[in-house]
Amino acid sequence: MISIRRSQDRGGANFGWLDSKHSFSFGSYYDPRHMGFSALRVINDDQVAPGGGFATHGHSNMEIISYVLEGEIAHKDSEGNVATLPPGEFQLMSAGSGIRHSEFNPSASKPLHFLQIWIEPNVVDKAPGYQQKAFGREQGLTLAVSPDGEAGSLVIKQDARLYQLLLDADTTAELPASTARKYYVHLISGELAIEGETLEPGDGAKIEGIGNLLMVAQQQAVKALVFDLP
Structure with missing residues (x-):
């Protein structure tokens, strides 16, 4: 079974410096039909104005992934990690027993566009952690995050x-x-066909009960994230 959440049906918030689209309930946006999918709790499509950003705030017991599409993120946290994430880079912050961090667009002229993803952990109150890596431009599926x-x-x-x-x-x-298993596909760019359905940019697909998952790029190049979930 496949269920499509169209880009235009997402929730959202606009604070001037931040324009965010929410695939699942988040902040002031609440829809009981869209509270997450398996352990996947949040996909926020965030556009941050030059010089804007999230002031220091705290998290606990959440696995938080950022994936930069355009611009850069300036990151600083209470564990002493200070980093810059360029386009194409993944960041995984394990909040664990508690961590405080800030994220800003350091540019005075260029926008920042990134995906903020939250996945619920299967263990809690562990030591916080920080990881960051780019995985290149190889065609096809490239594993970016795994339990091992x-x-x-x-x-x-x-x-x-x-x-x-x-x-x-x-x-x-x-x-x-x-x-x-359960699978979720978030399309970033292009057109992607899955199980007879065509995804447009910003669309998400919940997928259950399917053996092999065949994904077909249409007449445009495709960039997407594919989640394999319990």
Whole structure:
């Protein structure tokens, strides 16, 4: 079964410096039909104005992934991590027993566009952690996050995997799937066909009960994130 959440149906918030689209309930946006999917709790599509950002604030017991699409993130946290994330880079912050951090657009002229993703952990109150890595531009599915660090991926405290999907126009990728697992695809750019459905940028697909997951780029190159969830 596949269920599509169209980009235009997402919730959102606009604070001037931040224009955010919410795939699931978040902040002041609440929809009981969209509270997450399996352990996936948040996908926020955030556009941050030059010089804008999130002042220091706290999190606990959440695995928080940022994926930069345009611009840069300036990150600083209470564990002493100070970093800059350029386009194409993944950041995984394990909030664990508690961490405080800030995220800003350091540019005075260029916008920041990134995806903020929250995944609920399967263990709680562990030591906070920080990881950051780019996974290149290889075509097809590239494992970026896993519970065991497979293939150099970032390590998450959950039985979940996150893949970067890059496809040229008129090409395909296949993920060996299990009917016992759940899958979620968030399309960033291009047009992607899955199980007879076509996704447009910003669309999300909840997928259950499917053996192999075949993804077909249409007439445009595709960039997407693919989640393998318990």
